[in-house]
Amino acid sequence: MTALVTRARRSFDTHWYAWAMVLPVVVVLAVLVGYPLGKGIYLSFTDADEANVARTIGVNHIPATYKAVGLDNYWKVLSGQEGHFYSRLGWTVVWTASCVVLHYVIGLGLALLLNRPMRFRALYRVLLILPWAVPAFVATFSWRLIFNEKYGVLNAFLEKLGVGAVDWLGDSTLQKMAAVAVNVWLGVPFMMVAILGGLQAIPRELHEAAEMDGASPWQRFRHVTLPGLRPVSGTVILLGVIWTFNMFQVIYLLIGQGASSDSEILVTYAYRLAFQGVRDYAGSATYGILILSLLLVFAVFYRRMLTRQEGTTR
Numbered sequence: 337m338t339a340l341v342t343r344a345r346r347s348f349d350t351h352w353y354a355w356a357m358v359l360p361v362v363v364v365l366a367v368l369v370g371y372p373l374g375k376g377i378y379l380s381f382t383d384a385d386e387a388n389v390a391r392t393i394g395v396n397h398i399p400a401t402y403k404a405v406g407l408d409n410y411w412k413v414l415s416g417q418e419g420h421f422y423s424r425l426g427w428t429v430v431w432t433a434s435c436v437v438l439h440y441v442i443g444l445g446l447a448l449l450l451n452r453p454m455r456f457r458a459l460y461r462v463l464l465i466l467p468w469a470v471p472a473f474v475a476t477f478s479w480r481l482i483f484n485e486k487y488g489v490l491n492a493f494l495e496k497l498g499v500g501a502v503d504w505l506g507d508s509t510l511q512k513m514a515a516v517a518v519n520v521w522l523g524v525p526f527m528m529v530a531i532l533g534g535l536q537a538i539p540r541e542l543h544e545a546a547e548m549d550g551a552s553p554w555q556r557f558r559h560v561t562l563p564g565l566r567p568v569s570g571t572v573i574l575l576g577v578i579w580t581f582n583m584f585q586v587i588y589l590l591i592g593q594g595a596s597s598d599s600e601i602l603v604t605y606a607y608r609l610a611f612q613g614v615r616d617y618a619g620s621a622t623y624g625i626l627i628l629s630l631l632l633v634f635a636v637f638y639r640r641m642l643t644r645q646e647g648t649t650r
Contacts, residue, residue, distance in 0.1 A: 373628075375621075376621040376624050376625060377621070377625060378621075379617055379618050379621035380409055380410070380618060380621040380622040380624075380625050381404055381405065381406060381407070381409070382402045382403060382404055382405060382618050383402050383403060383405050383408075383409075383618050384400075384402040384617040384618045384621075385402070385614065385615060385616050385617055385618065385619075386614055386615035386616075386617075387614075388400060388401040388402040389402060389617065402618070405618075409618055409619065409621075409622040410622060410626070413619075413622055413623070413626065414626075418619075420605060421602075421623075421626075423598075424600055424601060424602050424605050425602060427512070427598065427599070427600075427601060428581060428601040428602045431512070431515070431516065431580070431583075431601055432577055432580045432581045434516055435516055435519045435520060435523065435576075435580045435583075436573060436576040436577055436580055438516070438520045438524075439520060439523040439524055439526075439527045439576055439580075440527055440531075440569070440572070440573060440576070442520065442524045442527070442528075443524050443525075443526075443527025443528040443530075443531050444527070444531050444565075446464060446524070446528045447527075447528050447529075447531040447532040447534075447535055448535070448561075450464075450528070450532055451532060451535045451536065464524075464525055464528060465525045465528075465529065466525075467521050467522055467524070467525050468522070468525030468526055468529075469525075472522060472585050472586070473585055473589055475518070475521070475522055476518060476522075476585055476586055476589040476590050477589060479514075479517075479518045479521070479590060480505070480589070480590050483504040483505055483514050483590075484505075485501055485502070485503045485504065485505070485506065486501070488504070490502075490504070491504075505590070505591055508598040508599050511591050511599040512598075512599055514590065514591075515586055515587055515590055515591065515599070518586055518590055519580065519583055519586045522586070523576065523579075523580070526572070526576075527572055527576065530568055530571075530572045531565060531568060531569070531572070533568065534564065534565045534567070534568030534569070535561070535564075535565065537564070537568075538560070538561065538564035538565070542560050542564070543556055543560055543561075546559065546560050566642075566645075570638075570639075570642045573638075574635060574638055574639070577631075577634065577638075578631055578635070581601075581602075581603075581627070581630075581631060582603050582627070582631075583601070583603075584603045584604055584607065587599065587600065587601055587603075587604045588604050588607065602623060602626075602627050603623075603627060605623065606620045606623035606624055606627070607620070609623065
């Protein structure tokens with residue numbers, strides 16, 4: 337123990353300037369991330385709701401009366417007693433997988449096009465990045481107007497074609513399709529920019545050597561481009577899964593309170609538990625910790641899989 341303290345003191349004396357620079361970031365993270373996370377973990381082990389939390393009404397202060405319940409909240413959710421977790425988890429997984437696959441495929445296709453010499457290439461890049469530059473809530477509300485049943489541009493176009501108006505945001509299946517379309521529109525620019533950077537980092541000599549060896553364009557893409565994009569692809573897919581799994585604003589702002597139970601993902605349901613109807617803070621915190629746990633498990637296994645693949649290709 338003494339040796340550890342001595343080593344820590346020596347490190348501080350040597351690198352005090354680095355510690356001083358890091359300290360503000362640590363304090364901010366502790367306040368903005370650490371405390372809410374700790375509070376959420378604590379509430380998930382209680383029966384806290386709107387009726388038993390501390391509150392002030394006028395000049396009267398009502399103390400908290402909620403109590404610890406151990407793992408009861410987790411058991412109710414994971415055993416199916418609560419009745420909503422697994423159905424929403426299934427749709428959340430489908431939502432995340434479909435969006436990330438479309439993000440990557442479309443982003444890869446656009447990056448391959450923009451990586452070639454062409455006229456007005458800089459203009460095309462700027463136009464394709466615009467959806468990423470627009471704030472997500474502004475873009476989502478704009479798409480909500482486009483999907484409006486009575487006054488939306490999309491239905492006006494369909495009526496001119498003789499198809500008739502479609503209630504895009506009223507039916508659960510159409511709600512899901514609309515949400516995926518909006519999220520793909522928002523997420524493709526990030527994938528495109530990241531993959532474009534990866535393409536430009538691949539040495540041109542590799543493509544030239546493969547072409548001289550008689551490799552077809554598909555063979556060069558499969559054996560040169562894709563392996564060269566592996567480091568970038570692994571990172572952007574992991575980030576895309578985390579962001580999409582927690583993509584609250586698209587589901588909530590596009591569909592709003594008209595979202596059917598089939599259209600909600602885990603994070604929007606956790607929000608509804610905490611802030612709509614009889615507020616169930618313990619249940620919402622339980623959902624939040626389960627979401628965090630699922631993403632942590634996925635991230636660990638995904639990174640191990642990538643590390644194993646890199647080891648086998650060397």
